[in-house]
Each structure stands twice: as C-alpha cells, then as structure tokens.
Amino acid sequence: MTLLSIAHLSKSFDGVKAVDDVSFDLEAGQLLALIGPNGAGKSTCFNMINGQLKPTSGAIHFDGHDIAGLRPREIWRRGVGRTFQIAATFNSMTVLENVQMALLSHERRLFSPFGRVASWREQDALDLLDLVGMAGHARRSCAVLAYGDVKRVELAIALAHGPKLLLMDEPTAGMAPQERNALMALTARLAKEHMIGVLFTEHSMDVVFAHADRLIVLARGHLIAQGDAATIRNDARVREVYLGTGASFTPRGESA
Template identity: 90%
Template sequence: MTLLSIAHLSKSFDGVQAVDDVTFDLEAGQLLALIGPNGAGKSTCFNMINGQLRPTSGAIRLDGHDIVGMRPRDIWRRGVGRTFQIAATFNSMTVLENVQMALLSQERRVYSLFGRVVSWKEDEAMALLDLVGMAGHAQRSCAVLAYGDVKRVELAIALANRPKLLLMDEPTAGMAPQERNALMALTARLAKERNIGVLFTEHSMDVVFSHADRLIVLARGRLIAQGDAETIRNDPRVREVYLGTGASFAPRAVLGTGASS
C-alpha cells in the first residue's frame, strides 16, 4: 500500500534549484533510504514533507491526502514522526519525562505542562522506552546519557504519536558502527511490526545497504537513480557522483536546468 506519494516536487531559493522535479513513493512497512552527496537536496526534501518548507511546486500526499501547506504540528498529528541529525531531547528532564511530554502533545494536552505530569501516561511511556531498550534508564537525565542512548530515546519520542510515517534525518550520525546497525535493525523491526513507512537519510553506506528495502539517490536536487541495494551499488551514474569518484555528473547547464543546490 502506498503511504507517501511525492510527485514532481521542486523547491528553489532565490533562483537556486535545491530540489528539482523529484518523484517517488514509499510503501507502508518499508525502509526507503534517501542518499546523495552534500548539497543534494535531501534535507530540503525532508523539510517539505514535514511542513517546515513549502514546495515551489509539486504534490505531497500522505495516505492519499494532500499535506502541502499544512503546519508541522498538524502533519505530526496526522501520523508523521521525525528524528533529527542532532538528537533533540530536553536535557533538563528525565528519559521518562521526555517521552511523557511527547504523549502530552499527541493528546493535545500541552496545558498540563503547568500541572503535575509525573504519573501521566507513565505506563505507556515506559512501554515505549522498553520497546527501544531504554526502560532501565527511565529516571536518568537525558543530559548524562551516551549519544547512542539519546538516539534511542529520540526514537521512542517519535513513536509516541503512533506514526504511519517516520522521517529519520541521519539517524546514526555520531554513533559507533555497532550502535548504528543495532539502531537501524530495531527501526526495521518496528517498521515491519507496526506497518510504519520509514524514510531516512544516511551517509553510512554499510547502514544503508544493510537495512534499506529501497534507495533513491539525489544529486544537485535531481533524482538520478532508485532501486534495491544491488541496483544502486552497480549504477554507473551513482558510482560517479557519490559512491565512486565523487565527481559531479554533467553540469546543470548541459542538462538544461538551473543552478545547483
């Protein structure tokens, strides 16, 4: 079942084409890796899907519904979770309180910030922490956690609104190799068990080729290849612009397009 449908998505900034006519789909329960060199347009795509940027043109449909122009919080409440390249947690709160805060927001009960929330949805928050292997750290401050553990807490927070779609921007950045693969194996398992579509960006190719069901490759804002790991690994254009020499493919002027991103 198609969960996310992106059609002819484009974004320009003062004449610079950051994303140029990108089209792809994501199925429920599937891990789709969005890769490409720095400046390829990956974060811009994420920010358009998440509502932080409005596309210059194109369509974004979630479960068949157009979400272009919606605010990020409204998109989140439609079932879109997100993790960030730099993990975003409240260091002044405990691990448990961080997840409880996400559950409060999901229930539209932000006003409870001014009351006692110590036991509010504690069981549900603990279940999420147990899911990501962090229940034993529930009462610790996020400020003292190892970075890999912070990433697990962030995943629990992203799961608090029972997402249909999970956007993960460099989910393993700053993690050791063993931690990287453990986190993505956990994500893949949850995606299958809960039928969540996962779109993630990642520079670690061992993570991408080990865990992604499909890959799409951007270069200078354009989609240049898509397919399974073997297809992408052997694509000569991908090898040229990303996996191999790192050299650019044909200049945009030759391709008849505008400036690079």
C-alpha cells in the first residue's frame, strides 16, 4: 500500500531551486533512504514533508491526503513521527517520564490542572520502552544514558502517537558502528511488524546498504536514481556524483 506519494515537488529560495521536480513513493512497512552529497536538497525535501518548509510547487500525499503546506504539528497529528540528527530528550527527567510526556502531548493533556501525571499511562510508556529495548532503564535519568540508548528513547518517543510514517533525520549520527546497525535493525523490525513507512536521511553508507529496502538519490536538487541497493550501487551516475566506485558496499542479501 502506498503510504506517501511525492509528486513533482519543488522548492526555490530567491530563484534558486533547492529541490526541482522530485517524485517518489513510500510503501507501508518499507524503509526508504534519501541520500546524496552535501547540498543535494535532502534536508529541504525532508523539511517540506515534515511541514517546516512550504513547497513552491508539487504535492505531498500522505495516507490519501495532500499535506503540503500544513504546519508540523498538524502533520504530526495526522500520524507522522520524527526523530532528529541530534537526539532531543529531557535530561532532567527519567526515561519513563520522557515517554509519558510524549503520550500526554498526544492526548493534549500537557496543561491539564487535574491530578498527578507521574503514573499516567505508565504501562503504555513501559510497553513502548520495551519495544525499543529500554524498559530496564525506565527509572534512570536520560542525562546518564549512553548516546545509543538516548537514540532508542527518542525512537520510543516518536512512536508514542502510533505513527504511520516515521521521518528519521540522520538517525545514526554520532553512534559507533555496532550501535548504528543495531538501531536500524530495530527500526526495520518495528516498521515491518507495525506497517510503518520509514523515510530516513543518512550519511553512513554501510547503514543505508544494509537496511534500506529502497534508495532515492538526489544531486543538486534533482532525483537522479531510485531503486534497491544493487541498482543504486551499480548506477554509473550515482557512483560519479556520490559513491565513488561503490566497490566497498554490499547490498542486502549479497556476500562481500
């Protein structure tokens, strides 16, 4: 099922086209990597989908509705979650409280004057932490966690409102290789189990080729290639503008 459909998407800044006539689809349960060299238009494209930028032209259809130009919070409420390159958690709170805050936000109860919230939806928050392997750290402060664990907590927060689409901006930035692959393997498993579409940007090509179901490649605002890992690795234009020879990268299912 097509969950996200991008059609002829463009964005100009003072007459300069940062994204120029980009089109692609994302299926439910699929991991789609958006890659390209610096200045390719990845962040601009990503931020239009998330609502931080309004497209100059084109359509963004999510779950059957055009969301182009909606505010980020409106898009979030329609079922789009997001994680960021630099993990955003409340260090003064416990792991459990961070996820409870996300649940409270979804319920629009952040400013409710009625009752204590310390135990509100505690089991739901624990269940989310269990999904990402962090239930055993629920009572610890986020301030003392290793960075890889903070990224897992951020993923639980992003899942708190049951998103259909998850946008992940450089999800493994700052992580060690083993942590990177563990996080993306977890994300892939959750995406397929819960039929969540995942669009992610990533500079680590080992992560991209190991975990993405499909890839789209941008260069100077243009979409120059899309397909599975083998197709992208063997694309001469992609190798020229981004991957070098590509010889060191092995698509999923192939032996090195």
